[in-house]
Amino acid sequence: MGSRTAITVNRPEDEIRRMWQDPAFRPEYIGEVDAAVTFRDAPGDRGTEIHVALPREAPRNKLGEVVQKVAGSASLAKVKDELYRFKQLVETGEVARSEGSPEGERAERKLKQRPAQPLKESELEKAGV
Amino acid sequence: MTENSTAGWPRPIDSILHGATDYTAGVTLTTVFPRLANIDGTSAARQIRIAGAIHAGYSTLTDYPLGVVKAIPYKAHLALDAIGALALAATPFVTGQFRRGRDQWVPHVALCAFELASLALSDPTGKGDYKADVEAVRRANMEDPARKVHERGLAVTPGAAATNGGAATAAVS
């Protein structure tokens, strides 16, 4: 449990592979943590499936298992975020931003949302706009 | 669930929730409470049973959604709740039975505290207080609700979107 995830992007496989290598699109965190990434044709007209498996070390004891589950799920959340952002960039050309989450999908933002009202000028740069 | 604007704290219990509590408490006090509180057979038990029965009794006569005969106004019911709670708490001291041990007065005082807490959290207007000023709304309204509701004249043409080509040619009057 908790170390694999997948997302589907509606572009053909060769295009996805190419964009995955392109620095403008390539997810950073997934590269850093040495995850195993595979691409597969999705059925019908659905595009390409991207599968990511995080590296796992076997825990030595029960506590280790719990720690790995908690820490592991944290990094899986980051992987999911990056996959989602990749999908948005490829399909729509931009990362979806809201006033509550102006940087786009971010695991940290789940705990601390901005109020859903426009940003002040001073906040725009920090949000990467 | 409402916030009473005149009290400084939220009073989320409306008349439906209050009624549910009334009956639950009334029935519990009359039936199993004395046994659970280990005071069965004593005068304390009898007093609590009577209090529970009276409470459930006047609840059935209250004018609120769970009342059977809607005779007593809701605010009067809340007043009875308060008076009854205080009377119950006072009973052991009036009869002197408090000297016979803690279990002959602590249940009364505890039940009184519970009832008063529930009253503090109950919205006295019952159905949820309407916080706006309806006259102000009427003055500010640029539309006439009565005309929109009561005037006859369909705003829609029957069959105009029917897929079997039944679109009427007559427009909306």
Next chain:
Amino acid sequence: MRANVWSGRNTVQVENVPDPKILNERDAIVKITSTAICGSDLHLYDGYIPTMKKGDILGHEFMGEVVETGKGVSNLKEGDRVVVPFPIACGNCWACRHELFSVCENSNPNSGLAEKMFGHSTCGIFGYSHLTGGYAGGQAEYARVPFADVGPIKVEDDLTDEQVLFLSDIFPTGYMGAEFCEITGGECIAVFGAGPVGQFAIASAVMLGAERVIAIDHVDYRLEMARNKAGATDTINFDEDPDVVEQLKVLTGGRGPDAVIDAVGMESVSGHAPLQAIERVKQASRQETDRGAALRDAILACRPGGIVSVIGVYGGLMDKFPMGALMNKGLSIKTGQCHVHRYMKPLYEHVKQGHIDPSFVVTHRLDLGEAPNGFETFKHKQDECVKVVLKP
């Protein structure tokens, strides 16, 4: 700018907040000329939807004039009059391409939150909690509209704001509810709930050719509007007689309605006070989040083999759902947040041709500053309130 913000349970306030800014190239900024309070806003107001934050701007039914566009928007220019659909949809994902706009895969930057509740995320929505993205809403002077090349439709004629405003949400929602019923002509349709969405469901069923449309509610003036304006052929006030299932049988010659529309949602009221009390207690103690009196009655009343069309908004979990009745009577449930983009242009055509005048539901038109009074009046059904439009 002024905006109506959520400030806690049963509290909204009009405050001064920063003006919206373009955050992405496909954004546009709209100067709002009319906006409305929706029945689903009351679930936010009453505190039943989690993830609200103080300062969240509410409102998802709005229209106005384009004042700025991002570089990626070429179909709109400054000065265009537009109506904005409440679901935010990218137009590019598999869901959008299949016209399932309200489950767009790309428009919710808080998809992780929504996934926890629903298994998968759905689209972003203006002003509807952080579960749907935390987007600022439209009960304000200006709004930022993402994917402006996909959502807003241009309105270029003499129709008043109130005749087109409801293309943003409640008219398409009511229409989708009626379309779900697969009306081919001659059907009996029961509509639970005669609020604004119910009124449009009734009117749409009438437009689609249903022969009998029965409105069910417990507020007399809403039933009267349903009869006078929306075209309901019969009405049931369940405060007078709580046995709705039986009354519907009598009205349909013992058969039951061919399809039922639930335009009530999670804050359903039962005609049976003790049942209502039990539901309220369970909701207060969070044993269930959604009250199901209307949906239950709808499922029991529907004729065997019929359709249950659910357009009322629900949020979480419901107790005592009549699964047995549903299965054994072979009913179909069709439901969803409305795929507004699908319906805006066809319904706009109907308005232009005079087949329907959507402004019939508006009973209150108030300045934006009166939003708190508007919410209270709408919630407590005072002053014969059916629909409140706010003018910034």
